[in-house]
Amino acid sequence: MHPTAERIPATVPPELVHEADFDALTSEGNDPWAAIARLHEGPPVIWMTHANYGRPGWVLTRQDVINEAFIDYEHFSSERPGMIADMLGEPVRLNPIEIDPPRHHAYRQVLNPFFTPKAMKEFDDPVRRCCRELIAQFKDRGECEFAQEFAVRFPSYIFLDLMDMPRDRLGDFIGWQDQLMRGTDPMVRVGAARSIYAYLKEHMAAQQRNPTTALLRGMVGAEIDDRPIDYYELMGMFYVLYVGGLDTVYSTIGWIMHHLAKDRDLQARLRADLSLVPQAIEEFCRAFSVVVTHRQVAKDFVFHGVPMKKGDEVNLPIMLANRDPAVHENPHVIDIDRKPRHIAFGTGTHNCVGIHLAKRELRIVIEEFLTTFADIRLKPGETPRYHTGRTFGFDYLPLELDQRS
Structure with missing residues (x-):
């Protein structure tokens, strides 16, 4: 028997089987976007024997099928095992992203008012202050290790301020997040999930007694179907803001800065005209979509x-959608004038609730770095290091920085 035969159900057509490890495949070479784009050469739907933390499952490789899976929640359910609930041993679903319609809508309405473009305008000043505070720690040095000195810390500070959590616990939060998202030992991931849970449980109880911000007041005082939100529903909201607000923004910022450090012409163009930054962000989000999200087949059907069989795991690498050559001409070329339509933040019911905050964070980072530094470049003699997996992000990104006079 072939060693991977037990990972290939009899119902999977042999021509769709891809005997490979997703994480190993995306780590080959020195460009994860080019590495994963090799899947565009095959069918739009494949069965990978090691698709997600070593588990087998479907991988969708084109924008049209990924887009369809996002929208068709009746067949591709977000309510799937193997996530936080299993690691905690308690019925906590990331709320609302692991809850399907129609229940999804009531939970989403609790959070939506606090993440509208209008609501996010109030974050401009605190986000900019946070950005400047971090830059001040290295701007006179003429260099920085961008991943750890800025990219990890920046969205973490924003999240801590948003949730009114103490900044002196930052080291714990970053460590838990890294173990949860990238731990190779399942028990390390379980330990991190439970550490996060214990802290959030304590913080949530304090907020229920005395909510300290409008967002927290809205969450702890929410009503679902004319009843108070219950413990596990509220914990799911606290948990989703924790996991959703840190890793993706940190990862995206890293790829953007890496690209700007290599593309000095684009850097100069944006520095000369900051009004171009919002359209640049749309192209960066298309080209540097860092997330692989997941669904579970809800019932047997033909896609x-x-x-596909009920219970099959489905992997949706958003970077494959946004670099699909059938949709985006020269998809690996970064062209801020293309004004792309992308799904970097998902689409349909489960599009990211924090999209406007994330774009605001990206815009302010770019503006502050370009106005503070006359030139940003990769440090000679150093090799940046990145990881793939559920998110693609930099672990080590050394930059040289010339201050503007």
Whole structure:
């Protein structure tokens, strides 16, 4: 028997089987976007024997099928095992992203008012202050290790301020997040999940007694179907803001700064005209979509000629959608004038609730770095290091920085 035969159900057509490890495949070479784009050469739906933390499952490789899976929640459910609930041993679903319609809508309405473009305008000054505070720690040095000195810390500070949590616990939060998202030992991931849970449980109880911000007041005082929100529903909201607000922004910022450090012409163009930054962000989000999200097949059905079975895991690498050559001409070229339509923040019911905050954070980071530094470049003789997996992000990104006079 072939060693991977037990990972290939009899219902999977042999021509769709890809005997590979997703994380190993995306780590090959020195460009993860080019590495994963090799999947565009095959079918739009494949079965990978090691798709997600070593588990087998479907991988969708084109924008049209990924887009369809996002929208079709009746067949591709967000309510799947193997996530926080299993690691905690308690019925906590990331709320609302692990809850399907129609229940999804009531929970989403609790959070939506606090993340509208209008609401996010109030974050401009505190986000900019946070950005400047971090830059001040290295701007006179003429260099920085961007990943750890800025990219990890920046969205973490924003999240801590948003949730009114103490900044002196930052080291714990970053460590837990890294173990949860990238731990190779399942028990390390479980330990991190439970450490986060214990802290959030304590913080949530304090907020229920005395909510300290409008967002927290809205969450702890929420009503769902004319009843008070219950413990596990509220814990799910606290948990989703924790996992959603840190890793993706940190990862995206790293790839943007890495690209700007290599593309000095674009750097100069944006520095000369900051009004171009918002359109640049749309292209950066397309080109540097860092997330692989997931669904579970809710019932047996045939998807684009492929028989899928209830319980099958489905992986949606958003970077494959946003670098699909059938949709985006020269997809690996960063062109801020293309004004792309992308799904970097998902689409349909489960599009990211924090999209406007994330874009605001990206815009302010770019503006502050370009106005503070006359030139940003990769440090000679150093090799940046990144990871793939559920998110693609830099672990080590040394930069040289010339201050503007």
